[in-house]
Amino acid sequence: MTGPSSRTLRLLALLQTRPDWTGPQLADRLETSERTVRRDVDRLRGLGYRITAVRGPHGGYRLEPGSALPPLLFDDEQAVALAVALRTAVGTGMEEAAALALATVRQVLPPRLRRRVDAVQVAAVPRGPRPAPVDTGVLLTLAAAVRDRYELRFDYRPDQRPDHAFDHRRERGDTRRRTEPHHLATWNDRWYLVAWDLDRGDWRIFRVDRIAPRTPAGPRFTPRDLPGGDVTAFVQARFRGAAGDPDWPCRGEAVLLASADAVAPYIGDGRVEPLGPGRCRVSLGSWSWTALAASFARFDADVEAADPPELARAFARLATRFAAL
Structure with a gap:
């Protein structure tokens, strides 16, 4: 494809990359004149693309969304x-x-x-059991409520068990909710809605695949400040069992009789510090001291020292339990 047709497609590609372009900028990128740019813009308009022009020294062109999806151009x-x-x-x-x-x-x-x-043949492996499918209509309804800031009422089907051993936010009983939706988020291959629960007066995180929106929607609301102001940190903190700090509520370190190179592939979100041949210091976090002590067992190495004392006592409790077998 050469000549005007090729140049017009290049113009369309440029207009799709950012909101605004001036005539001189487009002419420079296309190595043509501003008059030719104007003709090519008219040609795209004839194909159904809504391109607005702003006059003046700082004017230019903008590709506007339309009522129908015109052909898209990707490099x-x-x-x-x-x-x-x-x-x-x-x-x-x-x-x-x-x-x-x-x-x-x-x-x-x-x-x-x-x-x-x-x-490009990619084997995408989920982290755990395949999650329940998410209804696209529900997802779009929640996204619209978040964007437009109106109260959302829905029926919620709680689980009989938490997603994680440290998920202390599961609830049973009455499943009808009135919420102020604030964010959609994903965690461990699942969709979640972060919302202020109006009846419980607290922040809650709901699994989207268990939400059945009710109509009509409620009134608009003024957004509250999410604790910490960062939705990623907030979700991490809640699922790690912490109230506000995104870090694990329990964090400690132990000296292992193993090389740092042998430990590193299994460190996860922890840290490892070499201490010489066959020794290293490992720092990990978890939702409880017992779980933290158990997590060190995955390295299959003797433990020389542990800190803080809560972690050392958790090692002792586990030793007693396992010895009883």
């Missing part, structure tokens, strides 16, 4: 990135929709690019 790297993202959509609860989207994208790719995309 090679963007197309491969999109295919990889769709192919690795494991744990999102939308694997089937992602596979259909990938098939749609692949169908319209040119043969050269399709071969490149097909070469």
